[in-house]
Amino acid sequence: MRVLSGIQPTGRFHWGNYFGAIRQYIDLQTEDEAYYFIANLHALTTVRDPEQLRQLTLDAALDLLALGLNPEHAVLFVQSDVPEVSELCWLLMTGAPMGLLERCHAYKDKKAKGLVADAGLFTYPVLMAADILAYDADIVPVGEDQVQHIEVCRDLAGSFNHHFGETFVLPKPKLLDGSAKVPGTDGEKMSKSYSNTIELFEEPKEARKKIMRITTDSRPMEQPKEPDGDHLYQLLSLFADEAQRREVAALYRRGGFGYGEIKKALAELAEKYFAEARARRAELAASPETVSEILGDGAARARRKAGTVLRRAQEACGVKPRG
Numbered sequence: 001m002r003v004l005s006g007i008q009p010t011g012r013f014h015w016g017n018y019f020g021a022i023r024q025y026i027d028l029q030t031e032d033e034a035y036y037f038i039a040n041l042h043a044l045t046t047v048r049d050p051e052q053l054r055q056l057t058l059d060a061a062l063d064l065l066a067l068g069l070n071p072e073h074a075v076l077f078v079q080s081d082v083p084e085v086s087e088l089c090w091l092l093m094t095g096a097p098m099g100l101l102e103r104c105h106a107y108k109d110k111k112a113k114g115l116v117a118d119a120g121l122f123t124y125p126v127l128m129a130a131d132i133l134a135y136d137a138d139i140v141p142v143g144e145d146q147v148q149h150i151e152v153c154r155d156l157a158g159s160f161n162h163h164f165g166e167t168f169v170l171p172k173p174k175l176l177d178g179s180a181k182v183p184g185t186d187g188e189k190m191s192k193s194y195s196n197t198i199e200l201f202e203e204p205k206e207a208r209k210k211i212m213r214i215t216t217d218s219r220p221m222e223q224p225k226e227p228d229g230d231h232l233y234q235l236l237s238l239f240a241d242e243a244q245r246r247e248v249a250a251l252y253r254r255g256g257f258g259y260g261e262i263k264k265a266l267a268e269l270a271e272k273y274f275a276e277a278r279a280r281r282a283e284l285a286a287s288p289e290t291v292s293e294i295l296g297d298g299a300a301r302a303r304r305k306a307g308t309v310l311r312r313a314q315e316a317c318g319v320k321p322r323g
């Protein structure tokens, strides 16, 4: 089985990204083969400042490595370092029905809001299909919002195979556990689009400030509260062990506590939880040549695989002689 997924460097990673995606990528890295990449070409549809895109791409690599992505297990690379994918994207584009892309939500939502979409956003799912098909990926771990794109990928691969003969492996999505769930500081889904995030490696002082500002209800302290469904309790549960969770749940049900105490406990637990990764990140950041070696090696391995798949597709559709 070959696992593959990509994550966009459109902002610094936050708790939602970690618990909803990154942690599970890391758990899956010991599958037969795992490919993970930083989707900077996709990010280019939103990040239009070149220095910022470069920095966010590097930050993403540092974060992933610090959190435990191990280049001995997984191939880690930057999307744009594999030009074969962009070429494959064109081959797929020639068979991608407009109607199929018009139904894709990223484009549809933007259009519904009356915003001007560009061709990059419109064809985004085709590039994503090329990302997946280029590595003969079997399993693509993704959040709910990306499942539609995997369906598009299967459609495009299926019709290419039908027209030109068996060329691509049809991938299956693997829905990430809890990918819809980590709440933000306002109780809505944590997302950089809602400015309610707590980033993984922001300064502990800044993180603490954000944690202290997590919205809570205004019921009096004495009143017992139900922990289930309370977003502060949900956030604490991400970091607490079973005993700590039970203790806090009992406190909620008994009443007579201040949310401030819970927030302080959350800040401490979260800081401790990421302390080791933070130290590793600092070490890696001080050794840029190690990071570029890891990404260079990842890109070389990714290109080898993508090159054979591209050749197969080129031969199948007649833009290269049969080998």
Ligand code: ADP
Binding pocket: 007, 008, 015, 016, 017, 018, 019, 020, 021, 022, 142, 143, 144, 145, 176, 178, 179, 180, 181, 182, 183, 184, 189, 190, 191, 192, 193
């Ligand atoms: P954002 O919503 O901040 O822009 P992305 O859409 O780039 O985040 O998400 C990258 C990955 O992180 C996706 O797999 C997504 O499902 C996961 N993810 C993002 N936010 C959350 C969240 N609040 N809870 C769980 N998973 C999340």
Ligand code: TRP
Binding pocket: 004, 005, 006, 007, 008, 039, 042, 127, 128, 131, 132, 140, 141, 142, 146
């Ligand atoms: N579009 C995905 C997201 O926004 C990122 C991505 C790009 C991806 N290419 C991919 C995910 C290929 C899985 C497979 O989260």
